Amino acid sequence: RKEVEQDPGPFNVPEGATVAFNCTYSNSASQSFFWYRQDCRKEPKLLMSVYSSGNEDGRFTAQLNRASQYISLLIRDSKLSDSATYLCVVARNTGGFKTIFGAGTRLFVKA
Amino acid sequence: GAVVSQHPSRVICKSGTSVKIECRSLDFQATTMFWYRQFPKQSLMLMATSNEGSKATYEQGVEKDKFLINHASLTLSTLTVTSAHPEDSSFYICSARDSGPSFNRETQYFGPGTRLLVL
Numbered sequence: 393r394k395e396v397e398q399d400p401g402p403f404n405v406p407e408g409a410t411v412a413f414n415c416t417y418s419n420s421a422s423q424s425f426f427w428y429r430q431d432c433r434k435e436p437k438l439l440m441s442v443y444s445s446g447n448e449d450g451r452f453t454a455q456l457n458r459a460s461q462y463i464s465l466l467i468r469d470s471k472l473s474d475s476a477t478y479l480c481v482v483a484r485n486t487g488g489f490k491t492i493f494g495a496g497t498r499l500f501v502k503a
Numbered sequence: 504g505a506v507v508s509q510h511p512s513r514v515i516c517k518s519g520t521s522v523k524i525e526c527r528s529l530d531f532q533a534t535t536m537f538w539y540r541q542f543p544k545q546s547l548m549l550m551a552t553s554n555e556g557s558k559a560t561y562e563q564g565v566e567k568d569k570f571l572i573n574h575a576s577l578t579l580s581t582l583t584v585t586s587a588h589p590e591d592s593s594f595y596i597c598s599a600r601d602s603g604p605s606f607n608r609e610t611q612y613f614g615p616g617t618r619l620l621v622l
Binding site: 434 | 545552560598613614615
């Protein structure tokens with residue numbers, strides 16, 4: 393089993409739709425959580441950090457449930473420019489800092 | 504925001520040659536840099552953790568004699584793919600953590616990547 397698991401996707405949604413991505417992690421020592429966005433043939437870029445209290449940045453809302461070891465990302469009012477791969481990322485600092493990436497979920501937003 | 508550069512962005516080489524990729528943190532110091540490899544339609548796989556002034560830590564299955572890492576300064580790490588073969592063709596991405604007193608110390612900043620094609 394992978395340490396970070398994501399919805400396999402791809403998600404195909406119309407503009408304006410709300411889409412939710414889920415992610416689970418297996419290592420309870422995980423300390424920091426992030427969502428990254430990766431466009432085709434580009435490097436990953438930080439979308440937002442994820443906190444237990446939940447956090448929102450414009451149309452994007454991230455949630456963390458430590459008890460269930462579950463992370464989510466909600467995108468409201470999808471735009472064409474949201475089309476990308478969304479990576480769930482978990483970091484821990486046990487015996488050295490380590491970041492583990494999920495396989496990513498591909499999102500296609502259609503006009 | 505913090506910037507990480509990589510050079511070259513793209514390289515095509517013949518099988519058996521060695522290729523060096525540089526990763527630089529441009530406006531912050533990074534005691535730790537990471538090297539990832541990404542094959543098409545797959546996730547980033549951590550290859551090794553590069554520590555300034557000491558030996559790199561390699562992930563299981565990554566040959567340290569084939570992928571030589573040098574982190575000689577707080578702003579530069581290099582990855583050398585020795586005797587490259589077609590199966591080494593991939594997208595190599597480095598990242599760096601800000602070692603300074605920054606709120607975003609746990610954030611990794613990624614370089615733009617180097618696309619390697621071995622013929």
